[in-house]
Amino acid sequence: MSNLEDKLYTVKYTPDSESHLRPVDECCRVCKSKVCTKICPAGVYEWDEDKKKLIVNYENCLECGACRIACESSSLGWEYPKGNKGVTFKQG
Amino acid sequence: MEREENKIDVIVVGGGPAGISCAITIARAGKEVVLIERGKFSGSKNVFGGAIYAKPTREIFPDFEKSAPIERKTVEHKYAILGEEDATVVSYKNKKEEDAVSYSVIRGKFDKWMAEEAKKEGVYLVEETVVRELIVEDGYVKGVRTELEDYFSDIVILADGVNSLLAKQIGLRGELSPEDVALSVKEVIKLSPELINERFHVNNDEGCIYQIFGGPMLGMLGLGFMYTNKDSVSIGLGVTLSELIEKEIRPYDLLENLKKHPEIAPLVKDGELAEYSAHLIPEGGFKKVPILFGAGVMVCGDAAMFVNNLHWEGTNLAMISGKIAGETAVVALGKGDFSEHALSRYQEELENSFIMKDLRTYKDLMSGIQSRTSEFLGYYPKKINSFFEMFTTTDSIPKRQKYWDFIKSFFTDRSLSEIFKDFWAVVKLLWSILVR
Ligand SMILES: Cc1cc2nc3c(=O)[nH]c(=O)nc-3n(C[C@H](O)[C@H](O)[C@H](O)COP(=O)(O)OP(=O)(O)OC[C@H]3O[C@@H](n4cnc5c(N)ncnc54)[C@H](O)[C@@H]3O)c2cc1C
Ligand code: SF4
Ligand code: SF4
Numbered sequence: 001m002s003n004l005e006d007k008l009y010t011v012k013y014t015p016d017s018e019s020h021l022r023p024v025d026e027c028c029r030v031c032k033s034k035v036c037t038k039i040c041p042a043g044v045y046e047w048d049e050d051k052k053k054l055i056v057n058y059e060n061c062l063e064c065g066a067c068r069i070a071c072e073s074s075s076l077g078w079e080y081p082k083g084n085k086g087v088t089f090k091q092g
Numbered sequence: 093m094e095r096e097e098n099k100i101d102v103i104v105v106g107g108g109p110a111g112i113s114c115a116i117t118i119a120r121a122g123k124e125v126v127l128i129e130r131g132k133f134s135g136s137k138n139v140f141g142g143a144i145y146a147k148p149t150r151e152i153f154p155d156f157e158k159s160a161p162i163e164r165k166t167v168e169h170k171y172a173i174l175g176e177e178d179a180t181v182v183s184y185k186n187k188k189e190e191d192a193v194s195y196s197v198i199r200g201k202f203d204k205w206m207a208e209e210a211k212k213e214g215v216y217l218v219e220e221t222v223v224r225e226l227i228v229e230d231g232y233v234k235g236v237r238t239e240l241e242d243y244f245s246d247i248v249i250l251a252d253g254v255n256s257l258l259a260k261q262i263g264l265r266g267e268l269s270p271e272d273v274a275l276s277v278k279e280v281i282k283l284s285p286e287l288i289n290e291r292f293h294v295n296n297d298e299g300c301i302y303q304i305f306g307g308p309m310l311g312m313l314g315l316g317f318m319y320t321n322k323d324s325v326s327i328g329l330g331v332t333l334s335e336l337i338e339k340e341i342r343p344y345d346l347l348e349n350l351k352k353h354p355e356i357a358p359l360v361k362d363g364e365l366a367e368y369s370a371h372l373i374p375e376g377g378f379k380k381v382p383i384l385f386g387a388g389v390m391v392c393g394d395a396a397m398f399v400n401n402l403h404w405e406g407t408n409l410a411m412i413s414g415k416i417a418g419e420t421a422v423v424a425l426g427k428g429d430f431s432e433h434a435l436s437r438y439q440e441e442l443e444n445s446f447i448m449k450d451l452r453t454y455k456d457l458m459s460g461i462q463s464r465t466s467e468f469l470g471y472y473p474k475k476i477n478s479f480f481e482m483f484t485t486t487d488s489i490p491k492r493q494k495y496w497d498f499i500k501s502f503f504t505d506r507s508l509s510e511i512f513k514d515f516w517a518v519v520k521l522l523w524s525i526l527v528r
Binding site: 003004006007008010011014033035038039041042043062063064065066068069070074079080081082083084086087088089090091092 | 130131132135136137138139140198199200203219220221222224238239254255257267268269270272273275277279280324326333336337340341342343344348365366367368369370371372
């Protein structure tokens with residue numbers, strides 16, 4: 001994981017105060033694969049077993065859209081961050 | 093009243109190569125066009141390998157080589173077939189001065205440059221603005237709703253990239269499925285120009301492209317890439333999302349392993365990570381192209397699935413489809429007719445161009461490979477490397493025996509019926525590419 005942190009450290013973000021990623025708790029609770037926690041290239045999602053809830057580190061999102069398409073129950077609420085927020089790639 | 097003030101001829105959503113090429117075509121014809129981009133600047137949300145292609149880019153920007161931020165001119169293409177530890181590399185080098193095929197660029201700089209050029213030619217560029225939905229009235233797309241205000245126009249062109257939430261909103265396409273996209277991760281690694289020249293055997297301003305098969309992606313529907321920039325190297329890979337889901341693989345773990353492969357590691361050694369990024373690549377091809385036009389609306393670039401994966405072509409299809417959509421908009425504005433019928437010219441022109449022809453040529457490619465991924469991208473790449481291992485090893489075993497052992501291994505590794513299935517899949521694929 002620390003390795004991913006090093007990678008994300010190179011990315012420029014302008015975080016919003018609210019999340020643009022909104023999982024539906026009831027769906028996540030019964031979701032078998034929790035696939036969003038596995039494929040996300042920024043490790044945005046973590047499963048909190050105690051609270052039975054996804055932790056969403058939306059500030060790290062690279063806005064690729066993979067979780068939206070991968071979500072097991074197609075329930076993940078996903079939109080682009082506001083125009084002046086989110087990731088800014090300088091290289092791309 | 094406000095509606096009249098915010099009414100223009102055409103709105104283009106998305107300031108990537110498709111949207112910019114489209115908007116500039118419309119502005120050059122003397123029409124009013126607004127280009128809306130959600131990023132801080134054009135390119136700030138965009139990621140590719142990558143290289144842009146000289147000829148298609150000249151169709152939009154005839155003299156771009158004089159002023160655009162170009163990194164290196166491609167003089168060599170390498171195809172690296174990686175085994176677990178070994179590698180077979182095929183290379184094609186062409187140093188002819190006159191015909192540059194492609195140039196490596198950095199999207200954060202290049203898209204920004206393109207957008208500035210479009211502004212100079214009269215395009216109204218609106219940045220830091222997300223189009224949240226399309227405004228549809230009486231069956232016609234009439235404008236766009238952003239966070240701040242509504243804009244109205246006779247035609248809206250969707251160049252909003254692979255996720256195209258807007259094409260989905262108005263039913264031009266359904267939801268993408270994980271087979272239709274590849275998730276790619278990329279790193280830009282800083283290295284001095286001298287080191288790059290030395291390691292990639294190029295001179296200043298000359299560059300090299302690696303297409304990478306196998307390695308950490310052995311048996312997976314995925315490809316790796318490497319591009320040389322002026323003072324950095326771009327390295328990354330893309331794997332079909334369904335494959336990542338099924339195998340529960342983290343894409344950046346694959347990239348870490350790729351960077352450690354003995355063939356690749358010396359090329360990026362001691363480089364400093366400048367930026368990590370991720371993006372989706374449309375992979376659905378011809379069969380997943382959405383409905384391309386409707387009353388008052390057209391779709392171009394990645395939003396229309398216009399990518400040719402085998403050749404890493406995307407920006408060229410984006411630029412040319414954007415240009416054709418722009419030309420169609422100009423014709424429609426001339427006639428004052430924005431009906432579905434009037435805009436069907438867009439599809440006709442696309443059919444006449446290389447875009448639909450190439451997509452058709454490769455229509456069975458992905459499904460063909462998907463049906464036998466572990467063979468075509470696992471077993472055979474390994475076999476190619478083991479052939480060279482056999483061929484280069486000197487060990488006092490008579491050569492004829494070695495050849496026969498190698499040939500026999502095909503039949504002992506796998507059953508005859510499996511071999512026949514591979515053969516048949518290749519024949520079918522070649523037939524679909526060359527004939528039907
Ligand atoms: C890893 C990778 C490697 C690649 N390598 C190559 C290569 O070497 N050569 C090549 O030619 N192609 C390559 N491609 C493909 C190429 O990048 C794309 O085909 C091309 O960028 C498509 O252009 P576009 O304008 O259609 O979309 P994009 O470049 O994605 O542009 C879409 C734009 O729309 C904006 N946008 C989206 N939604 C909204 C909204 N709602 N409101 C406002 N703005 C919005 C985005 O911010 C973005 O700027 C590669 C792609 C990837 C991911
Ligand atoms: S895949 Fe979808 S449903 Fe499952 S945990 Fe993630 S967001 Fe929730
Ligand atoms: S959009 Fe991409 S980076 Fe952002 S949370 Fe989803 S998978 Fe992760």
